[in-house]
Amino acid sequence: MSRRVVTVFGGSGFIGRHLIQRLAKQGVIVRVATRDTEAANFLKPLGEIGQIAPIPFKIGDEASIARAVHGSDQVINLIGILSEWGKSTFESIHVDAARAIAQAATEAGVRQLVHVSALGASAESASVYARSKAAGEEAVKAAFADTVIVRPAAIFGPEDHxxxxxxxxxxxxxxxxxxxxxxxxxxxxxxxxxxxxxxxxxxxxxxLQPVYVGDVADAIVAILDDKTIKGKIFELAGPQxxxxxxxxxxxxxxxxxxxxxxxxxxxxxxxxxxxxxxxxxxxxxxxxxxxxxxxxVISGELPGFADLGLKPxxxxxxxxxxxxxxxxxxxxxxxxx
Ligand SMILES: NC(=O)c1ccc[n+]([C@@H]2O[C@H](COP(=O)([O-])OP(=O)(O)OC[C@H]3O[C@@H](n4cnc5c(N)ncnc54)[C@H](OP(=O)(O)O)[C@@H]3O)[C@@H](O)[C@H]2O)c1
Known part of the structure; x- marks a missing residue:
């Protein structure tokens, strides 16, 4: 039986390392699409030899995005920024890059795309960050049918900010x-x-309703494991x-x-x-x-941990x-x- 291949964009970050550890335990082949493959090498020991492979990609370089998703069963987009710097604007990272990844996933025939947004994403928000997260959700939904969107609250864990x-x-x-x-x-x-x-x-x-990073990673794994989950938005927040x-x-x-x-x-x-x-x-x-x-805090109107059988x-x-x-x-x- 061939092993599942999952490409994770932004996998070297805070959620990424917890998620990749879980995927590796399941025997999944993980490709970590990153700007810096050297820096992402620390992820390799989380799996068997050759199971986790950092691969280079650049925002704006569509060929590199296509290479990263080629042959993948599932794609996860964890790329995000908290502040703008130089060419890395909320629009370029949360909207344009997200759209490009979703388009490439469609063209490559990827089965499932999980896009990580943020709780509070709203076109009406006074915050540019929250508006860009909402615009990113719309862009990925238009580019990849049945994208599953995950909106975590503020996340805590050993490496949190x-x-x-x-x-x-x-x-x-x-x-x-x-x-x-x-x-x-x-x-x-x-x-x-x-x-x-x-x-x-x-x-x-x-x-605020902070959520544990391990629970966010577990929720993404549960979504990837359930073939019936399509086109839903999950709000992920802690119990308190x-x-x-x-x-x-x-x-x-x-x-x-x-x-x-x-x-x-x-x-x-x-x-x-x-x-x-x-x-x-x-x-x-x-x-x-x-x-x-x-x-x-969560709206309570969208699915969350309980719908995935998880207790944060x-x-x-x-x-x-x-x-x-x-x-x-x-x-x-x-x-x-
Ligand atoms: N942490 C939270 O509290 C929180 C809460 C709600 C939502 N979220 C969302 O969840 C997702 C993952 O969060 P996280 O905390 O794991 O993020 P993170 O650690 O800050 O970063 C995730 C990855 O994004 C990539 N990235 C950052 N800036 C980039 C740039 N300018 N160009 C290209 N890639 C860039 C990096 O990958 P490489 O360096 O490998 O290229 C980085 O490892 C993000 O979309 C974030 O907005 C996070």
Whole structure:
């Protein structure tokens, strides 16, 4: 019996390594279409000799995309960016490249395309990122019939940006921001007395429903395994909705770094983001601040984990496994009561 061949675009990234590990365990032949085959070689030991093969491809080079999908049974597109830099714009990566991959998959007679978008993708969003994700979904649906779209919420896991970034920040700063709180403490603004019972945090800021990277990978594997899933959109989020403040509390608890939480006005966050945007891979952009103004939780109207027979893990269950390394050395081996 011939082995299934799956091409993964963006497979060297955060979700990619977890997904490829699972595909390799199933005996699938995995092609990792990447800009840098040398850098993607770290994936090879996840499978048997010759089972995982990085292959070169370039956005805009249609022949290289056609080579990457040729002979594949299934294709997964994990390519995405959080901020624009040079020629890598949201339009070029989330829309044009996604369309080109979908078109190539159609021409190559690929059986199934799984396109990874994002929770909150919407043509009406104020965020350019979220609008480009929505436009990308439309482009792939038009180019490949029955594309399966996956919309993950903010993802946590050992290599995540979000939780690691805030846990790292807590190591160097005595105060941590809480985005999306309606009140700015008068104290901070004018240096005058605030009422003792002031509700500094309101409802705790923007609400998010983070999902574990391993669960997202399991969901993609389940979709690939089920030939009856066609043309659906899956919303993948964790079991729990948290306010921004609740997430900060969780990060500080697990990283053993008690810090003062200050409600952070979006206008100030945008101001700092404007400066940060001069750096490659900025930790915050104005568009991300815009994104943070809206809750990022599932609509409940689309299929999700339950429809794939999966039960996602909570952040409380997973975060201790990798945020422990941010603890001060004396607290690193302490167990929570
Ligand atoms: N992480 C999250 O919290 C999250 C949440 C919702 C949705 N998503 C979406 O899920 C997908 C995968 O996310 P991820 O966190 O695994 O992404 P990631 O690690 O940031 O990147 C995935 C891959 O995209 C490719 N890529 C990045 N910039 C590129 C560029 N300018 N040109 C060509 N390729 C480029 C890279 O592949 P090579 O370097 O190998 O070429 C990279 O490994 C993305 O579409 C993302 O938007 C992620």
């Amino acid at each position: 979000f939780f690691n970034m805030f846990a790292g920040l807590a190591r160097i700063t005595p105060v941590m921001p809480v985005f999306g709180c309606p009140l700015i403490p008068k104290l901070l603004l004018f240096g005058i007395d605030a009422p003792v019972d002031i509700d500094f945090y309101g409802e705790g800021g923007t609400r 909705v948290y306010s921004f403040k609740a997430m900060m509390d969780m990060i500080l608890k697990e990283s053993g770094r008690p810090r003062i939480l200050i409600p952070y006005p979006f206008a100030l966050a945008s101001f700092w983001a404007w400066f940060l945007e001069f750096l490659p891979n900025p930790i915050l952009t104005r568009d991300q601040v815009t994104l943070l103004k809206t809750d990022n 893990a909570s952040a409380e269950a997973v975060l201790p496994s990798y945020l422990r390394r941010f603890r001060p050395p004396a607290k690193r081996h302490l167990r929570e009561a």
